[in-house]
Amino acid sequence: MGRPLSTAIAFLLIFLSPMEGGGASSSPLPQTDQALRESVGARTLMQEPYQIHEVHCSRERSRAAWEIIEEYLTPFIEKEQYQISSKCRLHPDNDMFREQEQHKIHADVNHWKCGFCKKSFHAEKYLDQHFDNRHSNLLNDSHGRCLADLCGALHCDKIMPSKIPKTKCNPAAAAKNRHLCESLADNCFPINGGVSSSRLHDLFLHQFCDSHTCTGGRKPFSRGGRKKINVYYIAICILIVMFLPLFYLFVYLNQRQMKGIQDLKRISKTSHKKKPT
Numbered sequence: 001m002g003r004p005l006s007t008a009i010a011f012l013l014i015f016l017s018p019m020e021g022g023g024a025s026s027s028p029l030p031q032t033d034q035a036l037r038e039s040v041g042a043r044t045l046m047q048e049p050y051q052i053h054e055v056h057c058s059r060e061r062s063r064a065a066w067e068i069i070e071e072y073l074t075p076f077i078e079k080e081q082y083q084i085s086s087k088c089r090l091h092p093d094n095d096m097f098r099e100q101e102q103h104k105i106h107a108d109v110n111h112w113k114c115g116f117c118k119k120s121f122h123a124e125k126y127l128d129q130h131f132d133n134r135h136s137n138l139l140n141d142s143h144g145r146c147l148a149d150l151c152g153a154l155h156c157d158k159i160m161p162s163k164i165p166k167t168k169c170n171p172a173a174a175a176k177n178r179h180l181c182e183s184l185a186d187n188c189f190p191i192n193g194g195v196s197s198s199r200l201h202d203l204f205l206h207q208f209c210d211s212h213t214c215t216g217g218r219k220p221f222s223r224g225g226r227k228k229i230n231v232y233y234i235a236i237c238i239l240i241v242m243f244l245p246l247f248y249l250f251v252y253l254n255q256r257q258m259k260g261i262q263d264l265k266r267i268s269k270t271s272h273k274k275k276p277t
Contacts, residue, residue, distance in 0.1 A: 055096070055132075055136070055139060055141050056141075056146075057096060057097075057141065057145075057146035057148050057149075058146075058148040059097055059132075059148075060160070061147075061148035061151045061156055061160070062095060062096070062097050062146060062147040062148040063097070063101065064151065064156040064159055064160045065147040065148060065150050065151050065154050065156055066095060066098075066101070066147055067159065068154045068155065068156065068159065068221075069090055069154070070226070071225040071226045072207060072221045072223075072224075072225040072226075073090070073204070073207065074226070075225065075226045076200060076223070077200065080196040080199060080200055081196070082189075082196045082197065082200055084188055085188070087187070088184075088187055088188035089147075089150060089184065089187070089188070090150075090184065090188050094144060094145050094147070095145065095147045096140050096141050096142075096145040096146060096147075097139070097147075099138050100131045100135060100138060100139070102115070103115030103116055104124070104127060106124075107120075110123065112124055112126070112127045113127075114127060114130055114131070114135075116135055116138075117134070117135075150180070150184065152173070152176065152177040152180060153177050153178075153180040153181035153184055153208060153209070153212075154181075155208065155211070155220040155221070158220060158221075169214035170214075171214050174212045174213055174214050175212075177212045178209055178212035178213070181204075181205075181208050181209035182205070182209050184204070184208075185201050185204040185205055185208075185209060186201070188200075189201035189204055203223055206218070206222055206223055207220070207222065207223045208221075210222075
């Protein structure tokens with residue numbers, strides 16, 4: 001009776017010993033998994049500052065909208081000395097890219113610099129990518145700050161290079177753009193906001209809204225825009241200012257030389273007359 005019992009106990013000990021050893025040998029595995037997770041987490045944290053902040057707003061179309069506002073609306077606002085409300089979507093504070101655009105330094109034709117970190121680029125598009133990658137924290141992409149959303153009302157396609165051939169006018173799209181345009185006029189330049197506001201309201205309708213039709217007629221920007229300085233005219237004026245003194249100097253020396261020749265001829269004639277016959 002004792003021998004079978006001792007034999008059974010021996011077999012039981014032999015059976016349990018590998019399990020205990022296996023438990024000991026498997027204990028480092030959780031530590032390895034934990035170290036791996038910590039390593040991956042560290043790499044993720046290192047990569048986070050360089051991740052692109054996704055913005056659902058076209059920088060290019062926003063830039064076109066701002067250029068149109070600056071050229072075809074701002075001169076008239078300045079003339080009226082009118083202050084646009086910050087609630088108006090045309091206000092500079094409602095352009096999410098405005099701060100970044102103001103920190104672009106165009107040093108030369110193929111030389112652009114970042115005004116934040118002074119890094120240089122060969123083209124503006126690379127500077128735009130740099131802003132998206134490294135300075136996206138400066139974007140205020142809250143609702144209503146995307147100027148590109150106003151492009152339909154402001155005729156951005158008129159100044160943007162497009163590879164897509166023009167299609168026939170869509171009456172529904174024209175009506176939608178006209179409605180957006182008129183709402184901008186009402187919100188930014190209320191008729192009951194005073195004489196200047198009323199005049200700017202009328203100008204905005206003529207400048208941007210009346211051309212949103214498929215029946216033809218008035219063209220956008222019919223009231224004109226900011227007067228551009230003619231570079232060639234300035235160059236010609238500079239050349240004239242530079243060469244005009246040289247021209248007068250040449251005329252003066254030429255007249256002086258002619259006068260000297262005449263004096264010599266007169267002296268020569270006088271000396272011939274004084275000779276005895």
